[in-house]
Amino acid sequence: MLYGELTEERAPMACSPEAVAPVDAADAVLLRGYRGMVLGRRFDQQATNLAKQGALAVYPSSYGQEACQIGAVTPLRKTDWLFPTYRDSVAVVGRGVSPGEALTLLRGDWHCGYDPKATRTAPHCTPLATQAAHAVGLTMAARFNGDDVVAVVLCGDGATSEGDFHEAVNLAGVYDAPVVFLVQNNRYAISVPLAKQTRAAALADKAVGYGITGVQVDGNDFVEVHEAVAAAVDAARAGHGPALIEALTYRMAPHTNADDPSRYRDPAEALAWHDRDPIARLEATLRARGLLDAATRQAIDAEAAEFAARTRREVTRYEAPAPAEMFAHVYARPTPQLRQQARELTERGVA
Ligand SMILES: Cc1ncc(C[n+]2csc(CCOP(=O)(O)OP(=O)(O)O)c2C)c(N)n1
Ligand SMILES: [Mg+2]
Structure with missing residues (x-):
């Protein structure tokens, strides 16, 4: 099937297209993808603004990477797991996590903001590639169960240069762990361009060294990303082991709101990528197939505006937990040092 098998079990996104009646499953995926990307971009822009206003400590934008963000989650069932990084808040809300909860960590809070078990979404991971090893462990434990x-x-x-990445992908290969590694090759690791990251012709080629499936896709094409992830997820579920998907895309925005990319790259470089905008491309496909009329487009835009307003509301109304809570979930038996620090906090009256 063109877009992978679409079953009822696949998780509904926060932004699934109830407003339109799709003619078949493949069209439904296209519309879900479009709606997810439009809502995701509005959310991303809102989060960027909230960071500028000081309501978030930091925000790493995924502007321009929406096809990867949403194409990573449309093939997943509710029972599957997502392991995101700091840049993947759009994928997290695409999975159904509320926008305020998805941004809690980026406020600088010590909580991840949402319940990973209930949402089957691991906390945003900031140490590069460490979540890859967690995913392998989790899926192996699930298989034992x-x-x-x-x-x-x-x-x-950039994360593919980390030891954790190697260890995780290698282990997944050896044990046929059902994990799909989706590398968003946005060409930069902060200021380090890909040419200074690796001599490999393609990051997907690294799969050869692990003896697993490796594919390279156009990361700005929702259909390509969704199909590749769906095929890899289905194969992993059927016991055929992990896959490494390299999605070619571009980091349109600064690394975070604290970064100035004009110091290390020519601004003209990003201009060329505007022509490959993933939302405009899918919109053209939908229009060509008669799936997106003005009313549908308007309904999606209105929903996106409401999603941005909800993001603002949830972030600005957030009540920070008591500082002493930060000691509560670290160890079953706190170390003497942690007990001491907790005491000092109480004595200073901030707890
Ligand atoms: C283990 C580790 N080393 C260094 C960092 C600092 N750091 C944060 S983001 C980043 C760049 C990562 O680039 P990439 O993996 O390409 O992801 P992108 O930010 O482009 O999405 C670095 C080096 C970190 N977070 N973790
Ligand atoms: Mg990068």
Whole structure:
């Protein structure tokens, strides 16, 4: 089937297209993807603004990477797991996590903001590639328990140079762990361009060294990303082991709101990527297939505006937990040092 098997079990996104009646499953996926990307971009822009206003400590934008963000989650079932990085908040809300909860960590809070078990979404991971090893461990544990679980790991091009990445992909290969590693090759690791990251002709080629499936896709094409992830998820579920997907895309925005990319790259470089905008491309496909009329487009835009307003509301109304809570979930038996620090906090009256 063109877009992978679409079953009822696949998780509904926060932004699934109830407003339109799709003619078949493949069209439904296209519309879900479009709606997810439009809502995701509005959310991303809102989060960027909230960071500028000081309501978030930091925000790493995924502007221009929406096809990867949403294409990573449309193939997943509710029971599957997503392992995101700091840049993947759009994928997290695409999975159904509320926008305020998805941004809690980026406020600088010590909480991840949402319940990873309930949402089957691991906390945003800031140490590069460490979530890849967690995903392998989780899926292997699930298999021992007889649970049907596939995990999608999101990471960047820079993260593929980390030891954790190697260890995780190698282990997954050896044990046929049902994990799909989706590398968003956005060409930069902060200021380090891909040419200074690796001599490999393609990051997907690294799969050869692990003896697993490796594919390279156009990361700005929702259909390509969704199809590749769906095929890899289905294969992993059927016991054929992990896959490494390299999605070619571009980091349009600064690394975070604290970064100035004009110091290390020519601004003209990003201009060329505007022509490959993933939302405009899918919109053209939908229009050509008669799936997007003015009313549908308007309804999606209105929903996106409401999603941005909800993001603002949830972030600005957030009540920070008591500082002493930060000691509560670290160890079953806190170390003497932690007990001491907790005491000092109480004595200073901030707890
Ligand atoms: C283990 C580790 N080393 C260094 C860093 C600092 N750091 C944060 S983001 C980043 C760049 C990562 O680039 P990439 O993997 O391409 O992801 P992108 O930010 O482009 O999405 C670095 C080096 C970190 N977070 N973790
Ligand atoms: Mg990168």
